Amino acid sequence: MTGAKDTFLAWNPSRRDLLKTTAALGAAGAAGGLLGPRGAFAASAPAKGGDFKLGIGSGSTSDSLDPGKYADNYMQCVGGALHNCLTEITNTGELVGEVAETWQASPDARTWTFKLRPGIVFHDGKSLKAEDVIASINHHRGPSSTSAAKSILDPIQELRADGDGVVVFTLASGNADFPYLVSDYHLAIMPSADGKVDPAKGVGCGGYVLKSFDPGVKTVVTRYPGYWKKDRAWFDSVEFLAIPDVVARTNALSTGAIHAMNRIDIKTAHLLERNKALEIYSVNGGQxxxxxxxxxxxxxxxxxxxxxxxxxxxxxxxxxxxxxxxxxxxxxxxxxxxxxxxxxxxxxxxxxxxxxxxxxxxxxxxxxxxxxxxxxxxxxxxxxxxxxxxxxxxxxxxxxxxxxxxxxxxxxxxxxxxxxxxxxxxxxxxxxxxxxxxxxxxxxxxxxxxxxxxxxxxxxxxxxxxxxxxxxxxxxxxxxxxxxxxxxxxxxxANYTGAMSTRVGHDKLASNWDLDGLRAAERWWFQG
CATH class of the missing domain: 3.10.105.10 (Dipeptide-binding Protein; Domain 3)
Structure with missing residues (x-):
């Protein structure tokens, strides 16, 4: 940091620098663990292909594609497949750029400047620009907003574009944690028209495209061939199945009707452990x-x-x-x-x-x-x-x-x-x-x-x-x-606990949220 009042503190999205210049990662950096018959993190190299079915212990007929209304793991995981945010917390607890490539803070941490990653294209063919980020963030702001993310965005005094590739946030007061806040799953970046977004369409720039949405029952997405992350979104398709009953989820996994589930019944974990075709995970996070x-x-x-x-x-x-x-x-x-x-x-x-x-x-x-x-x-x-x-x-x-x-x-x-x-x-x-x-x-x-x-x-x-x-x-x-x-x-x-078929490959599981930071669809793959 220099003494000039109009210079910025450059942010390098590495763990070392982040820990030196902002608040620590906290719960997202808590130690993660894995228990299961295959041992920790044993998996073959990722490969594309296959139709993945995920049973989630929540979901409701009143679910909405509006990211501001995501209330539980079901829609949060669907959103993680459809959308990207400005930043992302990785499976190892690092904060990295997602839609944003880099960011800078003013010395008082009141002004944050995000440079957008070039070349990102939404599922509908629209190229991502600063106007889309602004409209997506504004969707959660204002007195009439009912978004669950409204309170974390209230400190924003001004939000403006500096050309097509830069977005500048001015806060009411300094916030050293601000780059973490914009990784929130509610703050999905969506295409805009005339300064507004249409969240009901489910259009994003994530690894998968919405194929069907049956609230409280099933959501189907297919791989987006234009996804900018070439090392993610391995499955041909993903079915998110709302199965609130833990016995029904467990039976579905045991019979092969689904490939993975969250929220196992801890009382019957020993029975799942006997099935050599399954792996139990237990990750220590802030849940x-x-x-x-x-x-x-x-x-x-x-x-x-x-x-x-x-x-x-x-x-x-x-x-x-x-x-x-x-x-x-x-x-x-x-x-x-x-x-x-x-x-x-x-x-x-x-x-x-x-x-x-x-x-x-x-x-x-x-x-x-x-x-x-x-x-x-x-x-x-x-x-x-x-x-x-x-x-x-x-x-x-x-x-x-x-x-x-x-x-x-x-x-x-x-x-x-x-x-x-x-x-x-x-x-x-x-x-x-x-x-x-x-x-x-x-x-x-x-x-x-x-x-x-x-x-x-x-x-x-x-x-x-x-x-x-x-x-x-x-x-x-x-x-x-x-x-x-x-x-x-x-x-x-409570640890995040779940189970999956040994056919499913994955790296270390994230501890910030369940199901690999709500990114199971993007990060997991079928083993050869």
Whole structure:
């Protein structure tokens, strides 16, 4: 960095430089692992061909091709096949350019200039230009936007083109993490016309072209011959099958009806291990299971009640019985040791029925009865987890009525709607991202509807702070506030687990999201 005020800090998309000049990768850099009969990462060289079928443990008849409405792994994986973003997090946790070839930051990290990769052509034949990037990003912005990515883009004050090949973002305040944010799967780059995009068409510049879309059932894509990544998109076609029922998914894999699945039933993992034609994967990322409470609704508007419920769940039992050890204890905030700004001194909350009763009395009640909406659409074993919680909470004088919700439409009809439900979150590349998208007051996906003035103030300040020591103090306070006052019970962090045929080849699996960072369709292949 030079002293001239109009010069830029050049960004080289390598791990070493990124770690020196921006916030650390965090959860996306968490160690990944692989368990299975073939051993770690044994695969033949990639080769084109074959029709790949992937069974995913989510999906709904209300699914939309609009990237701003992607709510679970099903559409996120479909989007990963159809689209590219400005940047991409690789399977080894590095941030690299995707639609963007390079990027530069002003010394105060308020202005970001992205140079676009030349020669990219959309599925409809339109050459990608700066106008397409601007229209795609603006699709998620503005007061009328319902996009889940709206909150992470709100800091953008100005977005403009500098010719056809350069896009310049000006932020309200500095954000050293900004290049990570534009890797978000919602921020797909789509072709534009008259400054607008048509997300319903499913047209992108990714490795596959949309052939058919049957929401909640099946999506079929075929390889795009004009894809600019010559070492990706190996399959001739990919079928994404929505199979929320884990038994049905497992049967489909065992019989060869599909080639891979996510979210295996950990309780029956030993049975899959016996099948020498299958491989089980288990990747340590930032995924966590959550029980969000609507802090606007009684009785959850009382922090004493929220604290009592947090104390009434036995996390050790859930880790042992639900995850069989494929994970780690949660502590009612989403930041794990893999994040740069993890607060290691935050006391681990333990199961304590007597203390839970104490907080009930502070709330002015001796007993409590609440409904908990649960479905395995949220995560594998969600109903079992809710049932265990009911038994554990009873010892604290808390009666939990488990309401079994249908899997279809769960994310539209229950999550963000019912005051107490089961949910899950994937890991995010940075602490700011994880805290902003799920807990900022104006976040579209703030499923606890928590609005804490101090939290919101510190979150904004931490994002703009360039001194890592000061940032660490701020993120420690944010994690403590969530732990002490937030509306989410986060009992466990769960490894990404799934299984695949040994016919499927792959490199090291990414840990930032499930299914190889939601890029299974692009990164995997059939072995010869």
């Amino acid at each position: 966590h299971y959550s029980l969000p409470m609507d802090t606007r609704a009684a009785p959850f508007d009382d922090n004493n009640i929220r604290t009592a419920l947090k104390l009434a769940i036995d996390r050790e039992v859930l880790l042992k019985t639900l995850l069989r050890g494929y994970g780690a204890l949660g502590n009612d905030q989403p930041i794990t040791p893999g994040y740069k700004f993890f607060y290691a001194d935050l006391p681990q909350r333990a199961y304590d029925p007597d203390q839970a009763r104490h907080y009930l009395k502070k709330a002015g009640v001796d007993t409590l009865k609440v409904n908990l909406s649960a479905s395995d659409a949220a995560f594998a074993g969600a109903v079992d987890a809710a049932t265990l919680f009911r038994e554990q909470a009873a010892k604290a004088g808390i009666e939990i009525n488990v309401v079994r919700e249908p899997a279809d439409g769960y994310w539209d009809n229950v999550w963000l709607k019912k005051p107490f439900c089961t949910s899950y979150w994937g890991g995010k590349p940075t602490a700011d991202w994880a805290l902003t998208i799920g807990y900022a007051a104006d976040a579209a996906w703030n499923d606890t509807h928590w609005n804490n003035e101090r939290f919101n103030q510190v979150l904004v300040a931490a994002r703009a702070e360039l001194d890592d020591a000061k940032r660490a103090q701020m993120y420690a306070e944010l994690q403590r506030l969530l732990h002490d006052e937030g509306g989410a019970i986060i009992p466990v962090f």
